[in-house]
Amino acid sequence: MSAVLQNLVNQPYKHGFVTEIESDVAPKGLNEDIIRLISTKKNEPEWLLDFRLKAYEQWLKMEEPKWPNVRYPAIDFQAISYYAAPKPKQKLNSMDEVDPELLRTFEKLGVPMHERAALAGVAVDVIFDSVSVATTYKQKLAEVGIIFCSISEAVHAHPALVKQYLGTVVPVGDNYYAALNSAVFTDGTFCFIPKGVQCPMDLSTYFRINTEESGQFERTLIIAEEGASVSYLEGCTAPKFDTNELHAAVVELVALDNADIKYSTVQNWYAGDENGLGGIYNFVTKRGLAKGTNSRISWTQVETGSAITWKYPSCVLQGENSVGEFYSVAVTNNYQQADTGTKMVHIGKNTRSTIVSKGISAGHSNNSYRGLVRIAPTAAGARNYSQCDSMLIGDKCGAHTFPYIQVRNNSAKVEHEASTSKIGEDQLFYFAQRGIGNEEAVSMIINGFCKDVFQQLPMEFAVEATKLLGFKLEGSVG
């Protein structure tokens, strides 16, 4: 039956095509000149160039983190091109003018853009390599005062807001990859929900790496003012190359009093082939600041791709009664490695956090949960509940759990539960004995295992995530 299991978990990657579009690619390598080049290309104000140079200066003094439970050859940062933009044939005024080749790419990916965006009720800010090429629904959102645009655009149109918040949640020198991103980020998404506004639709960005040997360093900044709320969806795929591409994004969220930000990700970057060749290095810093009283930040992620994942979407719970949530499904197969989890930093009184992590390992992969729960002395009455479950498929993969718990206030309550299970022949036999074949059985077992997380996803995303796990692990589901 192990052969059956193997077939079930080895489904080909469906998004591995390259789009033939002429790109404007900067020369390889990283130095001050490149940073100035990026800044000039993007016609940036002086303060942003300073921000970049300061980050670069810090980065030079830093070392790559060695503590994650992942192995990979040293990255040559001078062999990467830090800027790649599709050359537009003319200036784009509407969706109709977008390169049809590009639209076909997104069609293949199933991105709900154009007319389909209207049907799906999703506003999509599409990032193609480093430059945002189209933004839908901007007008409709603007009517209620919501700003949803590329971060490059925001730098020009709303400089005061960007300057006020950029780098306040993830400082330029926060960690090696955040510093790198701060120095060279080329585009990303900016989202501002003003006081008292409930965003009328889910906002969505679809990221895609296209140019070989280019890094993608996008930057996302989402701000929800007092009483505002927003649900943001992020989906990621990348074409197949034998080389490894670096993806080092930074996402910052700020929630003021009574604000609510829900951030959902379905990540399906190319994971490398069955021998571990190629695939994305996904080294991402995501952090939300629950700054205001009663604010709430919720991360939901379904991580199925990337050769290596290094990612800890975190919450800093500063406001009294603020809430942080982290719901995660991480699936690894073949030679994928994932070291992912969260940090919940409790500062304010009566802050609460929930962590639900589900790791599924198959093939020769390695899947680690790493999570920090820190209760500061000021966080009287803080509460945390963590649940970390691992599931193994086959006997050559690994699952690891590294929980760090630091409690400095006696009135805090912290709970941690963990389990490891295995899809075994006995489980499959039980299904078979009731007439249910292996594929359907694996699908049911996995979906049952991930139920607590899938329930947190917005409807369309939950469907997509279920399908993705289907492709990844079972075959014909969906």
Added chain:
Amino acid sequence: MIYHDSKVLLEVRGLRATVNGIEILKGIDLTVRSGEVHAIMGTNGSGKSTLAKVLAGHDAYEVTGGSVLFQGSNLLDLAPEERARAGVFLAFQYPIEIPGVANSHFLRLAYNTLQAQRGEEELDPLEFEDFVREKMKLLEMNPDFLDRGVNEGFSGGEKKRNEILQMALLEPRLAILDETDSGLDIDALRIVTKGVNQLASQDNAIVLVTHYQRMLNYIEPDFVHVMRAGRIIKTGGKELALDLEMRGYDWVGVEHRAAVEA
């Protein structure tokens, strides 16, 4: 019950099977006709549960000899799910837990798979709910069981009832009950066996695998087989089970050896 002229359902001849290269079944012969209830008894390690799993097609076991005909066709050619769809049901000694999968979802999928196989109508969730609730009454099960994960956090007795509920839903031709009595208190045993008795008919057969005679007080067997070291060494009527209860298993072995040596 033994019916005159009933059809042979299961015909096992010289069945041998190994697990990890160790021979567990060393030539089993067994004929089961429609309407009959057979009890297979024996000490731990005699091969009773192995026989049940081999018939259901568990692939940890390798069949190394002999034949098994089910309704005239070769059962050993079929994958486990095909055997189930053909009407072979195994009530597990240790039912498996499947966290997060609602029992109702699992039961309905199993039921509809069999309905499709038989060319009968499948039920949607609402229709199935009504249908399964009726069946649950038979086993005095609380409807809450439908919303819980399959066997997740069930007590030993609850798991066994859930097995017999599946038997009631799937209406198999041949039901093999692997130590369904183990871990049951006396009330649960009464309920479960009452359920099994109501399901028994002229068109199906039941094979009970058990250590103890107590289950046979509730489900009356037509034949009792004693297994030892991978073989059936004695077959008798229900009175044999009472003999075993009084005298233990040793004398059967002694008698068997004497007969072999003679």
